Amino acid sequence: MSAEEPERLAWFKSSYSGNEGGECLETATTHAAVYIRDSKDPARGQLAFRPLEWAAFVQYATKG
Secondary structure, eight states: OOOOOGGGSOOEEOTTOOSSOOSOEEEEEOSSOEEEEETTOGGGOOEEEOHHHHHHHHHHHHTO
C-alpha cells in the first residue's frame, strides 16, 4: 500500500488527548487506508492500515 503525503491528509487527535503534550497518536483516513502517526514527531513517519485491518484492531482493543 502506498503512503499518502502526510501534509495532504487531515490529521485528528483523540478527544481523550489533553493539551499537556503527553503520549498521543494522530489518525487520518481515506477511502483506502487509516493512517497513524506520533503527534510529537509527525515528520518521523506514519503507518497505514487497510480499513478492515483497522476495524479488526479497534474491535480487539475495545474488548478489554
